[in-house]
Amino acid sequence: MSEKPRAFRSGELARAVGISTDSLRHYERLGVLPRAPRTTSGYRLYPPESLERVETVRHALQLGFTLPELAEILRIRDRGGAPCRRVLGMLEKKLHVLQERIAELQQTQRYMESMVSEGRARISQSQSGEKAFLLRSLNGAPAPATVSREPLRRKKRR
Template sequence: MKIGEVARAAAVSVDTVRFYERRGVLPAADRRPSGYREFPPSAADRIRSAKALQDLGFTLDEVVDVLRAHDTGDATCESERWRLEAVVARLDERIAALQRVRDNAEENLAACRAGCCRLLGDGGRR
């Protein structure tokens, strides 16, 4: 498949296909004598899998590692569960950090409503 065909089949841009190839999500494509890349039909499925993993919260480096583990044929749910556990832990940390920011913003909003704007750092009585 040409790069444009892979991109259409995977619902991504041609630039995304090139990027994934550079980053190791896709194996390097064979080249036709004309220089055009020639991808196997499985390339679109691999891109869709990579996007699904990213949607779960995996970083691109983690996606590459997951796909490599899968490629060896040794990956099982049990052997790979730790990866998803790490993603969930990271997401929990981000949620907690966002909750702290939200709580702080809510406190500042309450102070503002009470006539004491803390945003200006000078007591905000104006």
């Protein structure tokens, strides 16, 4: 005889997934987690499947999804829909943004490597204790071009 998995209180679920109870309540407000029923004493009781759902949300956040995006996707799924094509489209867009960001970072890395090389040359040509004006040289050097891009995450609203 198998035992029915038990529900989680807020604190138990939060500890199990490594987030705060405030985050759980925030997920509820946004619709990422369904509203949890309450005990007679007012404690939230999350169903056992909430553990996997919050873990999925956490992983998706690391991939650049936003909570509103996840709320929309999960609402579709909860209503019996199949948001898979939408998720794939979003993943493709996020991958493209990530690839652009990596290219930008590689360009910045090459720029910084040249600045370090130039700085070493300046230091080697100066006397001990003599200023090499490295900070000033940073002002005159052209900064690497930045790719205009969508941020990987949205900025917090005020």
